[in-house]
Amino acid sequence: MKIKLVSQEKKGVFIAGIIFFLLLSVFSVSQSQHVLKLSVKDSPNFSRIIIEASFPLSFGFEKKSSYLKVRIGADVAFRIKRDPFYSRLIRSLSWSKERDDYILTIRTKSRDFNYDYFTVLDPPQLVIDFSPLGEGSSEARAGLKRKEDLDRRIDSSSSSRSPSAKESLSSLRGIKTIVIDPGHGGLEPGAKGRYGTLEKDITLAVSLKLRDIIEQKFGFRVVLTREKDVEISLENRAAKANNNKAYLFISIHTNSSYRKDAHGPETFFLSSEATDEEARKLAYLENNPAEIKEGITGESEDEIAMILWDLAQSAHLKQSSLLAESIQKELNSLFRTRNRGIKQAPFKVLTGVACPAVLVEVAFISNSDEERNLLQENFQREIAQRIYQGLVNFIELYSQE
Amino acid sequence: MKKISRKKISRKKVAILVVLIAILAILVVIFFKSGIRERIIPPPSALPAEPGIQPAEPGETIKIVLFFLSEEDTYLHPEEREIPAYSSVVHQAKRAIGELIKGSQRGYISPFPPETELRELYVTRKGVAYVDFSKEIVEKHLSGSSAEISTIFSVVNSLTYNFSSIEKVFILIEGQERETLGGHINLSRPFLPLYDLIAK
Numbered sequence: 001m002k003i004k005l006v007s008q009e010k011k012g013v014f015i016a017g018i019i020f021f022l023l024l025s026v027f028s029v030s031q032s033q034h035v036l037k038l039s040v041k042d043s044p045n046f047s048r049i050i051i052e053a054s055f056p057l058s059f060g061f062e063k064k065s066s067y068l069k070v071r072i073g074a075d076v077a078f079r080i081k082r083d084p085f086y087s088r089l090i091r092s093l094s095w096s097k098e099r100d101d102y103i104l105t106i107r108t109k110s111r112d113f114n115y116d117y118f119t120v121l122d123p124p125q126l127v128i129d130f131s132p133l134g135e136g137s138s139e140a141r142a143g144l145k146r147k148e149d150l151d152r153r154i155d156s157s158s159s160s161r162s163p164s165a166k167e168s169l170s171s172l173r174g175i176k177t178i179v180i181d182p183g184h185g186g187l188e189p190g191a192k193g194r195y196g197t198l199e200k201d202i203t204l205a206v207s208l209k210l211r212d213i214i215e216q217k218f219g220f221r222v223v224l225t226r227e228k229d230v231e232i233s234l235e236n237r238a239a240k241a242n243n244n245k246a247y248l249f250i251s252i253h254t255n256s257s258y259r260k261d262a263h264g265p266e267t268f269f270l271s272s273e274a275t276d277e278e279a280r281k282l283a284y285l286e287n288n289p290a291e292i293k294e295g296i297t298g299e300s301e302d303e304i305a306m307i308l309w310d311l312a313q314s315a316h317l318k319q320s321s322l323l324a325e326s327i328q329k330e331l332n333s334l335f336r337t338r339n340r341g342i343k344q345a346p347f348k349v350l351t352g353v354a355c356p357a358v359l360v361e362v363a364f365i366s367n368s369d370e371e372r373n374l375l376q377e378n379f380q381r382e383i384a385q386r387i388y389q390g391l392v393n394f395i396e397l398y399s400q401e
Numbered sequence: 402m403k404k405i406s407r408k409k410i411s412r413k414k415v416a417i418l419v420v421l422i423a424i425l426a427i428l429v430v431i432f433f434k435s436g437i438r439e440r441i442i443p444p445p446s447a448l449p450a451e452p453g454i455q456p457a458e459p460g461e462t463i464k465i466v467l468f469f470l471s472e473e474d475t476y477l478h479p480e481e482r483e484i485p486a487y488s489s490v491v492h493q494a495k496r497a498i499g500e501l502i503k504g505s506q507r508g509y510i511s512p513f514p515p516e517t518e519l520r521e522l523y524v525t526r527k528g529v530a531y532v533d534f535s536k537e538i539v540e541k542h543l544s545g546s547s548a549e550i551s552t553i554f555s556v557v558n559s560l561t562y563n564f565s566s567i568e569k570v571f572i573l574i575e576g577q578e579r580e581t582l583g584g585h586i587n588l589s590r591p592f593l594p595l596y597d598l599i600a601k
Contacts, residue, residue, distance in 0.1 A: 015416050184584055191545040191583070199545075234580065253585075256545025258512045258552075261472050268546065345550055348580060348587040359585075361546050 034078035038093060038104075040085035042242055042354070046131040047089040049106060053078070053124045065112050070104040070128070086243050089113065089130050106130075176247035177221040178214060178391070179240060181349065182207035183253035183359075186231030191256035193371035200229065202374045203252045206362060209384035210252070217388070238352035242312070248323065248391065249357035251349050254374060256366035263370055265331035265383075266361040269320035270313050270351060271344035312354040319356035322397065327360055327390030334386045335363070356394075360387060461486040463493065465563045467501050468555045468599065469509030475547070476600035477555055478509055490566050494530060495522045501559055512551035514541030520576065528568035529591050530560050536575050544583025553586055554595050561594040569593055 037052040055076050062069040080095065091107040112133040117126060182203040184190030190199030204226070211222040223244045225237040241249040255266060313320070324342040332338070350357045362383050363370040373379045463486045468477040484496045498519045504511040516537035524530045542548065557570040569591035573579070579588050 015419055188584060191543055191548075234584070253546060255547050256543040257470075257547040258510050258543060259470055259472055259475070259547075262475070262547060266547070345546070345585075346587045346590070346592075347546075347585055348589075349585075351587060359546070364545070364547075366543060366545060366548075 034074075034076050036072075036074075036078045036080050038080065038082040040087050040090050040093075042087050042089075046129045047087045049090065049093075049128045049130070051104070051126040051128070056124050057126070059126055061115075061117075063115070066110075067105055067107045068113075068115055068128070068130075070106065070126075071098075072102045072104060073100065074102065088245065089132065177223055177244045179223045179225065179244055179246040179249045180207045180210055181225040181237050181241075181249065181251035183251055183349075185226050185229055188231050191254060191365050193365040193374075194368050195371055197365055197371050197375055199254045199256075199365055202254050202362075202365065202380070204229065205377075206380050206384055206387075207252045209381050210250075210387055213384055213388045214391070234349045235352060237349050238312075241353045241355065241357070246353070246355045248394075249350075249353045249355055250327075250387065250391075251347075251357070251359040252387075253359060253361050254363060254365040255361035256364060260367070262364050263367045264335050264337040265328065265363055266343055267324040267328040267331070268343050268345055268347060268350075268359045268361070269324045269357065270317060271346050312352045313350055313357060316354070316356045319398065320350075320358055323356045323390075323394045324358045326394040326397065327358060327387055330386040330390040330393070331360070331362070331383070334382060362387075465493070465497050465500075466559070467497065467505075468558050468562075469501075469505045470512050470551050470555070471509050471600070474600065477551065477558060477598045478600050480505055480507055480509060482506075490564050491522060491524055494524065494560055494564055494567065495519065497559055497563060498522060498532060498556065501555060512548065512555050514538060516541055521573075524564075524567055528566055530564075530567045530570045531573055532556060532560070532570060533573040533576055539574055539579065539582055542583050544585075546585045549582045549586045550598070552582065553588075553592060554598050557592045558594045558596065558599065562596075 034055045035053070036057075037050075039050045039052070041048045041050070051070070051072070053074070055074060055078065058073040060071040062071065082093070089108050089110060091109045094105045094107075096103045096105065106128075108130060110132045114131050114133055115128055116131075117128045182200070184198075184200035184203060186200075188200070190203070192198055207224055208227075211224060214220050214222050223240065223246070225240045226232050237251070238249075255262070321342065321344075328342050347359050350359060363374055365371050365374060462483040465482055465484055466479045467482055469480055471478045482497075482500050484493065484500065487493050487496065502511070502513050502517050502519060504515075514537050516535075518535040518537070519532070520535055521533040522530060538552070542552065553572065556572065560567045560570050571591040572588050581588055
């Protein structure tokens with residue numbers, strides 16, 4: 001109707017032309033902004049590929065022994081965004097086009113595998129979980145909730161039946177990796193003592209001593225998140241643990257408080273309150289995809305990625321608390337502090353770690369007496385020795401289960 | 402009827418009409434596209450009105466409880482305070498945080514750098530309070546785990562304890578989300594209160 005009107009007027013036609021051109025360009029800009037985001041995440045029992053689109057998509061699967069072809073149909077043109085990844089199971093991802101469909105070929109490192117998938121509606125996501133053949137794929141999926149049980153089974157089969165801790169430890173030699181995380185570093189010095197001692201220097205000194213003790217005594221593989229004075233993001237510290245398939249993760253820090261008298265060691269593990277909520281949300285998302293649009297419109301793509309990341313540690317909270325307890329007990333006997341017990345808090349660095357993980361605040365750098373002690377090589381060595389003993393006790397306790 | 406009106410419409414009017422429709426269409430497109438970015442910043446309706454709002458009744462006050470540190474132990478200690486009974490929760494909450502930053506009247510320890518300022522505070526309909534502090538809360542912070550925990554949970558507990566419409570607290574710095582205050586506690590998600598930290 002309006003177009004007809006305009007067509008009668010020359011000037012109107014001219015203006016309408018310009019406007020349609022403008023509109024067209026706005027729409028074409030918005031079209032080219034469609035993105036398909038690929039990410040790969042490893043959990044202890046499976047590898048997860050998340051295909052996340054800013055537009056609705058259809059999909060189908062074609063499985064061969066060492067690869068999976070995912071046929072993706074989309075009504076719009078899109079860019080593919082992909083972060084570099086390392087995965088135990090996924091070897092490579094490649095794209096090709098067949099007629100109107102896009103084909104994502106996922107090659108695995110194992111000769112055969114199981115896969116399982118689920119979808120999330122808003123934003124559109126296709127989540128594919130891969131597990132090596134033998135571990136049922138549905139079992140691996142359920143592993144998100146029952147990871148603790150699966151871990152236990154894997155660990156008890158690889159450790160020796162001998163009651164001696166030393167023997168069971170040596171049977172693990174060469175297999176298990178302990179990741180030690182010296183807190184802070186580089187331009188981010190952490191807390192400062194009254195005499196100018198920097199947290200980052202103490203955490204590195206203690207971590208290096210702890211590594212030496214572990215390697216000398218039992219020959220575990222030890223990986224440090226940093227070996228010199230450099231800044232590393234909190235997420236990359238957790239990623240380093242996961243990429244190295246860490247068996248245990250220990251972050252070393254020195255504490256500070258607005259209370260002048262604050263003193264003594266404290267060992268933290270991740271608070272479950274936050275992760276419980278994440279788990280509930282994720283379960284809701286998985287079980288009620290249809291309700292997502294009405295129910296939790298606040299959940300953006302980032303948030304879902306964060307929930308998955310947050311869940312990495314939640315499956316290990318029980319072991320993390322045992323590890324924290326074991327280390328804190330040793331440190332308490334060193335400091336002759338009465339047991340203040342272990343503490344829970346939402347530590348960023350622990351959130352994404354997919355193994356038992358603790359953060360040890362060895363002493364208060366804000367307390368002048370403790371700051372002086374922390375500078376002593378002997379004291380640092382003693383702390384490292386106690387943390388090591390806590391580890392050994394934990395492993396002994398854990399492998400007997 | 403339509404034929405008559407068609408004839409009456411002048412060139413100019415048609416041009417103006419078309420331009421208006423086009424502008425409307427562009428605005429609609431922009432509106433839907435920019436909607437994605439609104440996630441972090443709550444809608445303007447959640448923002449408080451102009452400052453300087455008066456109490457519902459002049460001289461009327463309400464009692465609130467603020468949480469501070471003490472040299473005695475590691476817990477947070479309650480301290481009662483009377484503040485004007487502002488008509489909105491947002492203004493009461495702003496005043497509460499202001500009092501918290503000012504410090505204790507009973508010699509308790511304030512877990513804040515003294516230079517810290519409250520820039521803004523708003524509460525969403527879902528019960529999340531966004532508390533926006535000035536950069537000093539990061540730059541001058543002691544940055545140890547215990548220090549971060551006491552700073553964060555003195556704010557969180559003081560808000561959730563007093564105001565039933567606040568269930569969670571999200572801490573912003575200079576209007577921006579931040580990962581942590583000093584490398585420890587995760588600020589990228591809203592906090593639920595931790596009443597276990599309060600002295601019995």
